[in-house]
Amino acid sequence: MARRDRSTGRNTIGDLSDPALISTLAGWLEGSGANALEITTPDGGGLKIVLAAGARAVRIAETVPEAPAVRPEGHAVRAPMAGLFRDRHPAAMETGPLAGAGRALEAGAIAGFVEVGPVLLPVIASKAGMVGEIHARAEGLIGYGDAVLTMEPSR
Amino acid sequence: MSFQQAAPASIVPDTDELARISFIGTRAFLIEAPGAFDLPTQRRIWALSHALETRPEIAEIVPGMTNLLVILKETPETPEAVVHALQEEWRRARGVDLAGREIEIAVTYGGEHAGDLPALCDLSGLSDREVVRIHHEGTYRVFALGSAPGFGYLHGLDPRIHMPRKTVPSLHMARGSVTIGGMQTGVAVLTGPNGWNSIGFAELQMFDPMAAAPAVMAPGDTVRFRPERIEL
Amino acid sequence: MIEIVATGPLNTVQDLGRPGYRNIGVTASGAMDPLALRIGNVLLGNAPGAAGIEVQTFPFQVRFSEGGAFAITGADCRATLDGVPLPPWWTAGAAPGQMLELFPPLKDARAYLCLAGGVAVAPVMGSRSTSLRGGFGGLQGRVLATGDHVATDRAADGFLPKGGFGVVPPAVALKDAFPVAEGGALLIRALPAGEHDLFGADAQRFWSQLWKISARSDRTGYRLSGDPIHPTEVMEMRSHGVVPGVIQVPPAGEPIVQMSDANTAGGYPKIAGVIEADLWRLGQARIGSLLRFVPATHAEARAAEQALAAYIADVHKTARLVRQALAGMA
Structure with a gap:
């Protein structure tokens, strides 16, 4: 597995083989009822955790990243990590989704959240635009890099 | 103000009566x-406090x-x-006399910070001079x-000058006010609302948050009030 | 370093308080919602007891004179960074010159602004909490004022994803462990205290009725209004030590719940004591809101404490792992 510059003291890809991390990820999988989770890194390194149905055993395999499916007419807003997709903040369930179809979003706006255990990660619109097709199901499991929604360019 | 060591520890007899123990929260x-x-x-109580000091769960x-x-x-x-x-622990606790210091506090009796002295005279039937002398x-x-x-x-206030706390506190009693509350006396450490009765004033600063103590x-300390001035 | 650009009158620096000095008359102080302060610090990689700013009057506005990470927890105060909304219970990075604004929350009472490294003021008697009554601790023993500069200690290194991240608020994550309000009233668990039984039939009315938090409530204590309760006999009480959560009943019959700035001693009859695990919820209760006390046991209190501890530990562990994983992918 690829390792980054040690001298910066930054965390490296190698940390993904940390047993504590893997067991935590496996715990989330179990809790969410899914059976696989894949973390892929831009440089081609990656980690796949497969949880056998009904069992606690975890198998780890290095994987080759698949090419992301970007549609030519728009751009995809992608999940920053695998987890549960939330289309609104869990403390504001009575409100509407943050990114309803047809809604204009500024660059940097939060279009939803990925819930990983108690942690919420923002799903961020990298460019301004109009919310087009929404791919992720609210409160459904989503993988790293999966398209949450497609943004159409602003007119 | 002066400090000196008081008498060494002494023993008082035990009693078999249980203490009353209740909860405040968990x-x-x-x-x-x-x-x-x-x-x-x-x-x-001091003995009990001393006995419990070293318990790790406290x-x-x-x-x-x-x-x-x-x-x-x-x-x-x-x-x-x-x-x-x-x-x-209560059953085992024998009275100890803490080897406290002696603290002498210079007091101006009467004057602007003795707003409740007339009421105490009325209550006790004593003259202001007698109240001050007894205190x-x-x-x-x-x-x-x-x-x-x-x-x-x-503790140790003469029963002749006991005076109940006020039902409506004074809103701005000055820090340093020498006060009587029921059968106790004390020196106010903060300016603010206070239900005790003021009969004088002391300059002594009773608290310094930056000090080691x-x-x-x-x-256990012994306190005496020295009348520095009497303004009646 | 931040500069206070606008503040209401009662915002102070608080940490987890100054216990251990009640025997010399010193109030513990500390955050009214210690859970929110802890989580803010955990999100930043600070020590859990690092000092933050308790904001209970709004709007509150600060400028980051230097850049740095911050966290907003507690009441959802609809915070914005340079006008861009931030979710509640969130940590993010601010660039030098950016302006953070906190607006009046629609529910709950107090928001906490934690800063990477923690607020750097000199500890007094082991704590950075402001003691307004004593005039020490925090920023010169007083409330924050416009123009104040608040420095921070050295921050822990940590990867912060673009846009920051947050946590599922405890009111949501812990809803099973903490009784949900019925008809809008907050349910607060308490244990009967020393004079409970002396209230006779009135003790039952203490537990059964809805109490309203009166306007004469603050960090020192909440005065409750409702149908007065009285002991069956007048008793002569000797002054004794008290802790936050003690529910005393003065002669007029309307209870007072002592809070973070509680007096260290009391002499009113006490009918009950709030379990410590529910104090954070009481700390978020607003003036005018309703509450009902629910009799509890030590076992129930321990279960609530364990739920809180598990949540804090889960946030701590997961936030660290997520940061590591995201740093690795960045």
Whole structure:
């Protein structure tokens, strides 16, 4: 597995083989009822955790990243990590989704959240635009890099 | 103000009567001594406090007036066992006399900070001179600190000048006011609302948060008031 | 370093308080919602007891004179960074010159602003909490004022994803462990205290009725209004130590719940004591809101404490792992 510059003291890809991390990820999988989770890194390194149905055993395999499916007419807003997709903040369930179809979003706006255990990660619109097709199901499991929604360019 | 060592520890007899123990929330246990509001009872509270000091499960011990609040580090699984253990310690506690310091406080009796002196004269049937004489001739013991930073509850007030606390507190009593509350006396450490009755004023600063020992008084200290001026 | 650009009158620096000095009359102080302060610090990689700013009057506005990470927890105060909304219970990075604004929350009472490294003021008697009554701790023993500069200690290194991240608020994550309000009233668990039984039939009315938090409530204590309760006999109480959560009943019959700036001693009859695990919820209760006390046991209190501890530990562990994983992918 690829390792980054040690001298910066930054965390490296190698940390993904940390047993504590893997067991935590496996715990989330179990809790969410899914059976696989894949973390892929831009440089081609990656980690796949497969949880056998009904069992606690975890198998780890290095994987080759698949090419992301970007549609030519728009751009995809992608999940920053695998987890549960939330289309609104869990403390504001009575409100509407943050990114309803047809809604204009500024660059940097939060279009939803990925819930990983108690942690919420923002799903961020990298460019301004109009919310087009929404791919992720609210409160459904989503993988790293999966398209949450497609943004159409602003007119 | 002057300090000197008081008499060494002495022993007072035990009694078999149980203490009253109640909860304040989940971690705090209030131990109330049976019997009179007097020095022998308080000496036993001091002994109990000393005996509990080294217990690892206890976070904090707060002596009060013939009572002791014990705050545990954790909410206990079996509070009955805690009550039993505290009752055992109470049973074993023999009175100790703390080797406190002697503190002399210079007081201006009467004047602008003695707003309640006329009312005390009315209540007691004594003249203002007699009230002042009785107050400064007394010898007081610090039973406990509390209520405000460094405030010492002083026991030993002559019953002739006992005066109940006010039902409506004074809103801006000055720090340094020499006051009477029921059968206790003390020196106000903060300016603010105060239900005690003011008869004089002392310059002494009773608390310094930056000092190694922030409070001037400690339980067991002996306090005397020296009349520096009398403005009647 | 931040500069206070606008503040209401009662915002102070608080940490987890100054216990251990009640025996010399010193109030513990500390955050009214210690859970929110802890989580803010955990999100930043600070020590859990690092000092933050308790904001209970709004709007509150600060400028980051230097850049740095911050966290907003507690009441959802609809915070914005340079006008861009931030979710509640969130940590993010601010660039030098950016302006953070906190607006009046629609529910709950107090928001906490934690800063990477923690607020750097000199500890007094082991704590950075402001003691307004004593005039020490925090920023010169007083409330924050416009123009104040608040420095921070050295921050822990940690990867912060673009846009920051947050946590599922405890009111949502812990809803099973903490009784949900019925008809809008907050349910607060308490244990009977020393004089409970002396209230006779009135003790039952203490537990059964809805109490309203009166306008004469602050960090020192909440005065409750409702149908007065009285002991069956007048008793002569001797002053004794008290802790936050003690529910005292003065002669007029309307209870007072002592809070973070509680007096260290009391002499009113006490009918009950709030379990410590529910104090954070009481700390978020607003003036005018309703509450009902629910009799509890030590075992129930321990279960609530364990739920809180598990949540804090889960946030701590997961936030660290997520940061590591995201740093690795960045």
